Amino acid sequence: MGEFMFNEQTVTENGIIDRLKGLSGEHWKYHHGENLPKRAQDIFVDEWLKDALCSLNPDIARQPDYADEVIYKLRGVVLEARHTGLVKANENFQEWLMAEKTLPFGENGDHITINLIDFDNIENNHFIVAQQVHYVAATEVFFDIVLYVNGIPLVVGEVKTATRPSVTWQDGAADFIGGTKHYWKNAEPFFVPNLLCFASEGRTFAYGAINAGPKDWGPWHTTEQEEEQLTGMASVLASVEGLLNARTLLQILESFALFSTIKTGKKTPPKRIKLLPRYPQFEAAKQIVDRVKTGYPKKGLIWHFQGSGKSLLMLYAARMLRADNNLKNPTVLVVVDRRDLDSQINETFGGADVKNLVKVQSCKKLGEHIEQDSRGILITTIFKFQDIEIDESNHKGLNNRDNIIVLVDEAHRTQEGSLGDKMRWALPNAHFYGLTGTPISSIERNTFKLFGADEDPGRYMNRYSYKQSIRDGATVAVKFEPRLAELRVDRASIDHEFERLAEEHGLDNEEKTALSTRAGKLAVMLKAPKRMEAISDDIVEHFTSHVKPKRLKGMVVVYDRDACVQMYYLLGQKLGFDTVEVVMNVDQAPIKAKGGGKDGKENKDWRKWSKELELPITEKDFQRWQEIDGDDQLQKDLIESYKDPENPLQLLIVTAKLLTGFDAPICYCMYLDKPLRDHTLLQAMCRTNRLYEANGMRKEMGLIIDYLGVFENLRTALAYNPDEIEGVVEGIERFKEMLPEQLKKCLAFFPGVDRSLEGFEGIIAAQECLPTNEKRDEFAAAFGVLSKLWSAINPDPFLAPYRNDYKWLAQIYESVRPIGQTGALVWAALGPETIKMIHENTDIKRIRNDIDELVMDEHAIFTLTEKEQEKRARRLEIDLMGRLRGSGNPEFVALGERLEKLRQQYEAGVIKAIDWLKGLLDTAKETVELERQTGERPVTEEDNVQALTKLFMETRPDRTPKVIQDVVEQIDKIVKATRFDGWQNSASGPREIQKALMLTLVQFGLGKDKELFNKAYEYIKGHY
Structure with a gap:
């Protein structure tokens, strides 16, 4: 234990503090x-907080007792957490930190703003880094590192020892998130003032907001850092310096710590989160x-890169610009390019309750806002600039102020045509700042004149690549798999044939367009009924076996649209x-009769459409698609249903x-049967690269099933500089090459082991x-x-020849996997398919026999040889671990962690085999008892009969076993026939039940045995 503390403190903890x-x-x-x-139960260091209140508030300095009143109020906010929950209390406390609260401490009882922190003059604050901070709430804790600003604990850090290969920052984060420590629950009041938490083990570093799950913690680097600079103690210290310096912490508090409401499913209430x-x-x-x-x-x-959070970046920039007094109340114009993007941005900004936010509804309104000099944050789409007429003689445009800042999302598409010119003339x-998720292609170079400054290398002011976002865990990798080669459509030869025809007949561009529209050969081939049938069969087969x-x-x-239907x-x-639904733009379809549809009259054209496609389109379906298309709220509800894992909707078309x-x-998984290129293709495939974690299952990657061979030549599909998109998408074929090699690597850990041996042996x-933690982690x-x-x-x-070896390795992995959060990044939970495979092929043995055998004569374990004791212990441990691992119940996790410690003590030679076995037996008894109490494992009929038999043997040792068996069977039968749910109460x-039991005992001449009756009845009450 001493060595562990030595490592944890001197290496990581002191390194960070120094x-x-x-x-x-x-x-x-x-x-x-x-x-x-301070006392152990205090959250604030009152003396420092009082000093700060006096130095930052002249009215309080004149009357220092007022400081006590403020501190009293702050304690009240802390106490609210037990009613409102931690996130809401944290949000309320932040209003105090941001000087948004007033109290009547001025002259004549005037309300004055209360300043807890000086954001403008950083040296006016009091910064303390404290080590091993003692705090007592629901439990007693010692926080490794706490950063106090003016006596308020804004940052808490947990560090672990770096001696074990599988231990990472996640093991530190686990202390906040759950397990036996579960700080956010057990020491909740301490985190009401919290800005952020961090964790490290000396090699890696991550930070997160209160109540963030593991996927929402992230590293802190700079976009310029080289790959080799990102692990090791030097990297941890660089992160500490970058994130935990006073200036950055106060900037994050002032402009970046946001609260937002997210929906978690139709049946569950919306959830407040901190961002x-x-x-x-x-x-x-910045x-x-x-x-x-x-x-x-x-x-x-x-x-x-796509998926790394550009909507939030715009929100942060807009807030910082609005908060900066030097900019004299600027206008921030957030420009997006589509309705779906518009709603996503609105959701991000709206969910975060941003002040002075105006959603501009029309081109006319946009012009008015600009001309009337509206201040605040305006959200608009680029197409609302369409109706602005450029007047060459007017050099002032609509508004020539220089504190108007335009943030343009998806800049590559937005600037086409004259829209960019209109924006430039109007303002x-x-x-102008452009954000894009895709790199500049050679064709688009000129459209970036609007944003790319010559001073910036490569025309980028800031770039965060695909590789960086995957490495940081901001997105997941995307893989593709080509399918059904026989159904490919040779697009190149169609295009070639078309050009030849056009040349032969001397067609100009207009005639070419008319011909291609009429011929539409590619579309005809893609939508051939036989082909669509085959693709739908393949989607069903793949979705059912891989995705579901x-x-x-x-x-x-x-x-x-025809293909959608x-x-x-x-x-x-x-x-x-x-399980399926269509989301498409119905308005532009050639199916809407004049005067039909949206104005409430009958729309007859769906019948014509149904006839043309020879499909059973119903009016109800058609109207539903129209409504989903035309009603933003309906579309949002549909998407919420899709995001909800419990909702039956599985596939969007x-x-x-x-x-x-x-x-x-x-x-x-995206099933792709449409020719997409360049940024449209990159954008589309990134629908699958978002992080997802639920029910212990983490999404490892996104997958594109490619029916058209879009990815066969990546260079032509994505016309970008190959360096810029290196590794953006890789074929699953590559995995097939890697698997046999990796399997060999895993089997090499077990030289000479007979893999046909079943069960415990x-x-x-x-x-x-x-034999060691190190080997297990490797x-x-x-x-x-x-x-x-x-x-x-x-x-x-392809996997068939490897299945048995994989199954065997998976069982071994599962048998040694630690319980709880230990090494959460390395010891990840197995995927549902693997677990299913293990369970289908494993007869999980019951520990009950072992316990019963050993408990009946506890002294018998002393007569076993040490080798036998160790063997018995190993067997019992495997079984126990199997039982405990399946449950997320914290009490089971605690028992599992106790087993881990026992084994480590045995392996380190601290305890002998007999003590290990005794410790395991104690845990086994508790496990069985806990299973009974929690209903985690229902007691089987066999268990009941065996236990009753044992009870009769103890009480009536003189009866022959045959009679006992008859008595027990009879009791079991009669009780089952008489009982009903909830009979005990x-x-x-x-x-x-007592009557039935008594009649049975009388039948066997045992009616007068009161002790037997009482014991049997108590047992029946607890187990039937």
Whole structure:
């Protein structure tokens, strides 16, 4: 234990503290927790907080008693947490930190603003880094590192020892999130003032907001850092310096700590969450503000890969700009390009309750807002600029102020045509910042003149690449798999043939367009009924075997609206119509009769459409698609249903809508049957790259099933510089090449082990090859890679020859996997398919026999040889671990962690085999008892009969076993016939059962044995 503390404290903890103390120009002073001027139950250091209140508020300085009143009020906010929940209390406390509260402490009882922190003059604050801070709430805790600003604990850090390979920052984060420590629950009041939490083990570092799950914690680097600089103690200290310096912490508190409401499903109430920035968002937002303040250059291009949070980046930048007094109340114009993006941005900004936010509804209104000099944050779509007429003689445009800042989302598409010119004319002195999720292609170079400043290398002010976002865990990798080669359509030869015809007949461009529209050969081929039928069969087969078992969902992208409808009826018939839905732009379809549809009159054209496509389109279906298309709220509700894992909707069928600006992390697989290119293709495939974690299952990657061969030549599909999109998408074929090699690597851990040995013998033999934590962690890392490869390929026939070996390795992995959060990144939970495979092939033995055998004569364990004791212990441990691992119940997790400790003590030679076995037996008894209490494992009929037999043996040792068996069987039969649910608590139940029991005992001449009757009745009451 001493060595563990030595490692944890001297290496990581002191390293972090020393770096903070040594920051140049900083004010962190060090205190050991023992020397803090506070009691263990205090959250604030009152003395420091009082000093700050007096120095930052002249009215309080004149009357220092007022400081006590403020502190009293702050304690009240802390107490609210038990009623409102931690996040809401944290949000309320932040209003105090942000000087949004007033109290009547001025002259004549005037209300004055209460300042807790000076954001403008950083040196006016008091910064303390404290170590091993003692705090007592529901439990007693010692926080490794706490950062106090003016006596308020804004940051809490947990550090772990770096001696074990599988221990990562996640093990520190686990102390906040759950397990036995579960700080956010057990020490909740301490986190009401919290800005952020961090965790490290000396090699990696991550931070998160209160109540964030593991996927929402992130690293803190800079976008410029090289790959090799991102692990090790030097990297941790660089993160500490970058994030935990006083200036950055106060900037995050002032402009980046947001609260938002998210829906978690139709049946569950919306959830309030706290948002913190990822480092690329923080970096780019600050660059925008710095550039606006400097006044030059008045533009910049930000390329942050799709899925890394550009909507939030715009929100952060807008808030910072609005909060900066030097900018004299600026106008921030957020420009988006589509209705679906518009609603996503609105959701981000609206959910976060941003002040002074105006959604501009029309072109006319936009012109009015600009001319009337509206201040605040305006959200509009680029197309609302369409009606603005450029007047060359007017050089002032609509508004020539220079504190108008335009943030343009998806900049690559927005600037086409004259829209960019119109924006430039309307706002001649504005600053323009473009955000894009895709790199600049050679064709688009000129459209970026509007944003790319010559001063910026490569024209980018800030770039955050695909590789960086995957490495940081901001997105997941996307893989593709080509399918059904026989159904490919040779697009190139169609195009070639078309050009030849056009040339032969000397057609001009207009005639060519007319011909291609009429011929539409590609569309005809793509939508051939036989082909669509075959593709729908393949989607059903793939979705049922690959996607559904993972409890994830999919999208189907088809050529046009006709294909959407074809696919809807094909998939609906095979999967059920409640599992599929179409989202398409119905208005522009050639199916809307004049005067029909939206104005409430009957729309007859759906019949014509049905006839043309030879499909059973019903009026009800058609109207529903129209409504989904025309009603933003309906579309949002549909998307919420799709995001809800419990909702039966599994597949969305689209052609153009929802390919951009649509975030549904549960979307794992895209079935692609539409020729897409460049940014449209990149945007579409990134619908699958969002992080998702639920029910212990983590989405490892996104998948594109490619029916058209879109990805066969990536260079032509994505016309970008290959360096910029390196590794953006890889074929599943590559996984098939890697799997045999990885399998070999895993099997190499078990030289000479007979893999045909079943049950305990086989598992024990394998476990002996992993004698130390280090070896087990190495195996876990290797098997983790194998498991991901397997999961991605499964259930392909390719895997057949490897199945037995994989199954064996999975069982060994599961048998040594620690319980709780230990090494959460390396020891990930297995995917549902693998667990199912293990369970189908494992006869989980019961520990009851072992317990009963040993408990009946506890002294018998002393007569076993040490080898036998160890063997018995190993067997019991395997069984116990199997039982405890399946439950997420914290009490079971605590028992599992106790087992881990016992084994480590045995392996380290601290205890002998006999003590290990005794410790295991104690835990086993508790497990059985806990299972009974929680109903985690229902007691089987066999258990009941065995236990009754044992009870009779103890009480009536002189009866022959045959008679006892008859008595027990008879009692069992009669009690089962007499009992009913809840009989124990009913008026008549106990009487009926007692009567039945007494009659049975009388029948066997045992009616007078009171002790036997009482014991038997107590047992029946507890177990039947």
